[in-house]
Amino acid sequence: xxxxxxxxxxxxxxxxxxxxxxxxxxxxxxxxxxxxxxxxxxxxxxxxxxxxxxxxxxxxxxxxxxxxxxxxxxxxxxxxxxxxxxxxxxxxxxxxxxxxxxxxxxxxxxxxxxxxxxxxxxxxxxxxxxxxxxxxxxxxxxxxxxxxxxxxxxxxxxxxxxxxxxxxxxxxxxxxxxxxxxxxxxxxxxxxxxxxxxxxxxxxxxxxxxxxxxxxxxxxxxxxxxxxxxxxxxxxxxxxxxxxxxxxxxxxxxxxxxxxxxxxxxxxxxxxxxxxxxxxxxxxxxxxxxxxxxxxxxxxxxxxxxxxxxxxxxxxxxxxxxxxxxxxxxxxx
Amino acid sequence: xxxxxxxxxxxxxxxxxxxxxxxxxxxxxxxxxxxxxxxxxxxxxxxxxxxxxxxxxxxxxxxxxxxxxxxxxxxxxxxxxxxxxxxxxxxxxxxxxxxxxxxxxxxxxxxxxxxxxxxxxxxxxxxxxxxxxxxxxxxxxxxxxxxxxxxxxxxxxxxxxxxxxxxxxxxxxxxxxxxxxxxxxxxxxxxxxxxxxxxxxxxxxxxxxxxxxxxxxxxxxxxxxxxxxxxxxxxxxxxxxxxxxxxxxxxxxxxxxxxxxxxxxxxxxxxxxxxxxxxxxxxxxxxxxxxxxxxxxxxxxxxxxxxxxxxxxxxxxxxxxxxxxxxxxxxxx
Numbered sequence: 001x002x003x004x005x006x007x008x009x010x011x012x013x014x015x016x017x018x019x020x021x022x023x024x025x026x027x028x029x030x031x032x033x034x035x036x037x038x039x040x041x042x043x044x045x046x047x048x049x050x051x052x053x054x055x056x057x058x059x060x061x062x063x064x065x066x067x068x069x070x071x072x073x074x075x076x077x078x079x080x081x082x083x084x085x086x087x088x089x090x091x092x093x094x095x096x097x098x099x100x101x102x103x104x105x106x107x108x109x110x111x112x113x114x115x116x117x118x119x120x121x122x123x124x125x126x127x128x129x130x131x132x133x134x135x136x137x138x139x140x141x142x143x144x145x146x147x148x149x150x151x152x153x154x155x156x157x158x159x160x161x162x163x164x165x166x167x168x169x170x171x172x173x174x175x176x177x178x179x180x181x182x183x184x185x186x187x188x189x190x191x192x193x194x195x196x197x198x199x200x201x202x203x204x205x206x207x208x209x210x211x212x213x214x215x216x217x218x219x220x221x222x223x224x225x226x227x228x229x230x231x232x233x234x235x236x237x238x239x240x241x242x243x244x245x246x247x248x249x250x251x252x253x254x255x256x257x258x259x260x261x262x263x264x265x266x267x268x269x270x271x272x273x274x275x276x277x278x279x280x281x282x283x284x285x286x287x288x289x290x291x292x293x294x295x296x297x298x299x300x301x302x303x304x305x306x307x308x309x310x311x312x313x314x315x316x317x318x319x320x321x322x323x324x325x326x327x328x329x330x331x332x333x
Numbered sequence: 334x335x336x337x338x339x340x341x342x343x344x345x346x347x348x349x350x351x352x353x354x355x356x357x358x359x360x361x362x363x364x365x366x367x368x369x370x371x372x373x374x375x376x377x378x379x380x381x382x383x384x385x386x387x388x389x390x391x392x393x394x395x396x397x398x399x400x401x402x403x404x405x406x407x408x409x410x411x412x413x414x415x416x417x418x419x420x421x422x423x424x425x426x427x428x429x430x431x432x433x434x435x436x437x438x439x440x441x442x443x444x445x446x447x448x449x450x451x452x453x454x455x456x457x458x459x460x461x462x463x464x465x466x467x468x469x470x471x472x473x474x475x476x477x478x479x480x481x482x483x484x485x486x487x488x489x490x491x492x493x494x495x496x497x498x499x500x501x502x503x504x505x506x507x508x509x510x511x512x513x514x515x516x517x518x519x520x521x522x523x524x525x526x527x528x529x530x531x532x533x534x535x536x537x538x539x540x541x542x543x544x545x546x547x548x549x550x551x552x553x554x555x556x557x558x559x560x561x562x563x564x565x566x567x568x569x570x571x572x573x574x575x576x577x578x579x580x581x582x583x584x585x586x587x588x589x590x591x592x593x594x595x596x597x598x599x600x601x602x603x604x605x606x607x608x609x610x611x612x613x614x615x616x617x618x619x620x621x622x623x624x625x626x627x628x629x630x631x632x633x634x635x636x637x638x639x640x641x642x643x644x645x646x647x648x649x650x651x652x653x654x655x656x657x658x659x660x661x662x663x664x665x666x
């Protein structure tokens with residue numbers, strides 16, 4: 001069966017998330033392909049990094065839900081672009097796929113998700129009769145894509161994002177049999193753990209996928225108040241440090257303070273003269289969280305943490321070489 | 334079919350919650366009986382108020398889970414007594430019951446819950462593969478009670494409370510068919526709404542039961558930072574003001590500051606000389622929230638809000654007279 005994990009990057013911040021996600025899938029030794037959807041919001045240099053790690057890629061147009069009122073309601077004007085996610089249904093070269101938001105992280109191998117039927121997703125902690133659309137099993141189909149776009153155009157989305165649209169479209173999800181309701185361990189909201197610590201103590205070892213829901217993502221330099229589970233946050237930073245950062249271009253992601261309390265904007269400045277300063281700040285923060293959370297790996301990470309201000313760590317014009325070499329054997333299965 | 338709503342009061346604070354809950358059931362014109370379980374932690378005077386509003390009552394012993402370690406884990410040493418809840422299975426005079434925690438409030442008639450099979454409950458927002466044990470449908474049975482107690486003694490409870498025990502006992506709940514999974518509208522955690530405002534905008538009108546989960550309950554005088562949905566909080570205060578407060582004895586519930594950040598202790602001081610001061614503070618706060626949230630009812634509530642410092646509002650020794658009269662016609666159906 002032709003199968004793939006699919007994710008989406010609409011800017012360089014989420015592209016960093018996608019890179020770490022892809023490496024977490026490889027560390028978990030998945031047998032399925034990795035497919036990245038990206039928009040023009042991702043810079044050319046970052047695209048080359050994505051192509052080096054994912055098996056396949058597709059450039060997609062941004063579908064905006066044009067639903068300003070509802071987006072304002074939940075304080076997340078950035079969610080409009082998540083309509084772009086619907087393009088995943090057009091990947092008909094695959095028989096079955098699992099979509100993963102770029103702010104998810106694989107903790108353990110979960111290839112068994114491909115045995116689930118369309119549509120399968122886990123409950124949303126905000127309103128658990130709805131599913132969270134950060135992780136879902138689907139069957140690509142041009143017909144389904146057309147129907148979803150038509151449905152979205154006619155009915156809109158109650159939250160301005162893809163989660164509202166998909167929940168309206170698959171409105172019988174709650175009544176479906178258990179195979180369609182993914183266990184929570186496949187989409188654990190990392191910050192939610194504090195609301196039921198005892199459950200996490202019991203089930204935490206089973207967690208397979210976590211999601212860094214909310215406005216503070218692991219690729220932001222503001223890591224002191226992230227609100228997520230420390231070990232998940234630390235594992236993301238570890239993969240970033242060990243598998244991603246050394247192949248990044250000179251200049252990284254610049255953190256812009258929130259416009260509203262629940263909205264953080266990410267902008268990338270590849271080739272910007274001020275990029276090196278921001279890059280070093282990001283790395284410094286990564287080291288701090290490493291010291292706090294994963295002191296046992298300190299010696300190793302110190303030796304592998306590159307100086308991003310040095311051009312020698314990025315081979316411009318030869319995108320993905322080192323990653324390609326690293327994964328060639330693996331890609332061929 | 335002989336049926337009843339069942340709740341539990343282990344101290345005078347929760348007894349206040351039970352009184353408001355009972356009145357909210359009556360306002361929603363339920364056709365089912367109201368049954369209160371109470372422990373020796375409820376004072377004799379408050380017991381008489383409970384007996385005036387509930388059709389039936391049963392004194393029960395406190396079952397303590399003796400699970401100090403786990404209770405400390407979730408910072409709620411008060412949860413141990415919730416093992417007492419298991420006594421509800423002994424109410425074999427009924428064919429079917431719905432248990433409601435005393436911190437729940439009925440927003441709309443939901444008599445249809447009695448058509449559900451045992452065991453039925455709604456997902457917990459902390460870990461939605463588990464059910465929340467604040468609202469559940471059950472079939473009384475002495476055999477089931479014995480099994481539950483034996484199970485609890487053998488296996489303990491992973492969270493130190495009844496929710497952990499019941500989830501271990503009914504561990505296949507997630508895989509049961511949809512009839513066993515109550516829609517979230519039957520157990521909406523009032524404070525959770527902020528995490529998915531858009532869903533509440535869409536489904537808020539369907540909400541039938543809310544639960545004031547957490548340490549700050551509506552019967553605490555500390556209402557400025559309650560963390561719950563304002564309209565639900567206000568409706569609780571309205572019922573307290575209009576249906577409950579005028580029949581309370583002289584002296585109310587004294588609020589004691591938290592011993593730990595997530596634990597609030599309630600102590601009652603009936604007959605304590607300082608009671609009147611605390612009572613008036615509670616009423617003042619109620620008026621404040623009324624002004625903020627329900628300005629249209631201001632004139633009415635002003636006329637009905639009693640002066641709790643006056644003994645004339647409580648007829649000691651004739652428990653429940655006014656309530657009895659008020660509901661006699663209703664009780665006979």
